[in-house]
Every structure is written in structure tokens, then in C-alpha cells.
Amino acid sequence: MAKCILVLNGPNLNLLGAREPQIYGSTSLPDIERSLTADAAARAARVSFFQSNHEGALVDRVQAARTDGVDFIIINAGALTHTSIGLRDALAAVAIPFIEVHLSNVHRRESFRHRSYLADLAVGVITGLGPAGYRCALQYALDSDQD
């Protein structure tokens, strides 16, 4: 069976490319999604995408992953990383392995970005590599036996 990877993006990541480009770069979210789609196709895997500015919508999507065959989640929860116990609990509840990704290096930024409510549940965290972080996470997910 083809591996099925879900890529989740949280608040304000729909603005990538236009939003604070000195921090987040000039690549848009559709650009990132296109490159991940190509990488997944090259490995005969399936990748799907969901972005929302709403915490509850992300929780709903994580819960749905429990029954729709998702093997691995790649998540950039944006600011919800630093605030959302609800999203943490959803990821814990579905028990699907996931990697936390950030475009910027959150540890070089404000101290409120240093805390993650997700990181200790994650298989790993990639922070500061820009769009390459998503691609590294995808390669890991495709190589991984955790499904």
C-alpha cells in the first residue's frame, strides 16, 4: 500500500511568501505543496495538505486522520505550537507519528517561541531550514517504518 502522509499548516502559513519574507522567505505554501507532491510521487506515496487559521479545524483534521489511512503527519502548527494544548491532545489521541516543522529557527527568536506543546510527542523537530525542512520531514516519513 502506498504510504499516506498528511501535511498540516496552522495560522498565517497561508500567507507564506508575502508574510515577513525576511523571516519566512519568499516561497509560498502552494510552492511548498507542489514540491512535496512531486517528491511523494517520485516515491509512489500519497501526500495530502490542510491549512487552517482555526485551532478547531486543525483538531478536526487530526482526528479525521485516525480513520482515513494517514501513516504519518508533518505539522507546522505556527503560533499554535506555543499555545495549543488542544492540538497536542489531538495528536496524542490519534497516536500517528509526526514531525514538527518550522521554517524559521524558533530558538533564535523570542523566548515565547522556544516552548512547544507538541515537540515532546513528536518523532523529531526540524526548525530553521525553511521549505527544505518540509522536504526533509517527508523523506524521513517515507523512509520510516512507523506506520
Ligand code: DQA
Ligand atoms: C513558525 C514559527 C512560529 O513561532 C510562528 O508563530 C509561525 C511560523 C515557523 O514556521 O517558523 O507562524 O511555525
